[in-house]
């Protein structure tokens with residue numbers, strides 16, 4: 001069974017329909033890249049999957065657990081406490097890192113494991129240091145977020161998400177706030193996670209990266225999934241004219 005199944009998802013903001021009948025599934029160990037023009041609903045889809053936004057219609061099943069279910073045309077979510085537990089299966093990395101500015105790097109990593117998972121401080125710190133080693137920042141454990149470069153900040157944000165041992169890691173344009181010379185170090189960390197078969201959902205404008213790292217690519221347009229395929233199919237030889245035009249435009253910039 002898929003680790004994530006989204007069926008018939010609709011999301012409105014006021015009168016505007018932002019997601020229209022989205023079906024999406026993700027297999028364990030798969031890296032799925034979501035691409036598409038600005039305003040097509042990519043961030044909203046990730047936010048709905050993470051329950052940061054609530055959908056009007058549709059069903060979301062995470063790891064066999066139905067967290068949102070359409071009943072008589074309306075989506076009903078799990079109760080708050082159950083939803084909080086279910087959401088622990090998901091990690092989220094945002095464009096702007098969202099680190100806690102008043103906590104140092106180590107504290108950023110240990111806060112949730114200690115408060116939510118009730119891990120002893122020593123264990124949380126030792127695991128956090130291992131994760132910092134994994135993203136090449138073990139020596140910055142005492143630094144505060146304002147003392148880090150953008151690339152370092154984003155690598156800390158990835159380590160913080162990993163500290164909760166999520167089943168799926170979601171990224172929303174993880175390199176878009178970075179200077180071009182800093183994107184490589186963040187993409188490298190994500191590539192290594194993909195090689196370890198971490199299950200990931202990545203919204204990215206970096207087509208080269210999507211081609212290299214994703215098993216599967218979804219193209220969204222105007223709130224719909226227009227096409228899904230392997231990077232070789234969708235990014236090289238898409239069926240839809242709309243996608244060809246999008247890719248050609250990127251190439252001509």
Ligand SMILES: Nc1ncnc2c1ncn2[C@@H]1O[C@H](COP(=O)(O)OP(=O)(O)OP(=O)(O)O)[C@@H](O)[C@H]1O
Pocket residue numbers: 013018036037038039040041042043044045
């Ligand atoms: N909180 C909100 N309130 C009202 N409208 C919103 C809200 N969030 C997003 N929208 C609208 O929903 C549509 C989809 O936005 P979304 O941010 O999901 O697009 P996107 O594909 O992530 O775009 P980008 O590539 O620019 O990040 C847009 O028209 C946007 O203006």
Ligand SMILES: [Mg+2]
Pocket residue numbers: 042043044172
């Ligand atoms: Mg977005």
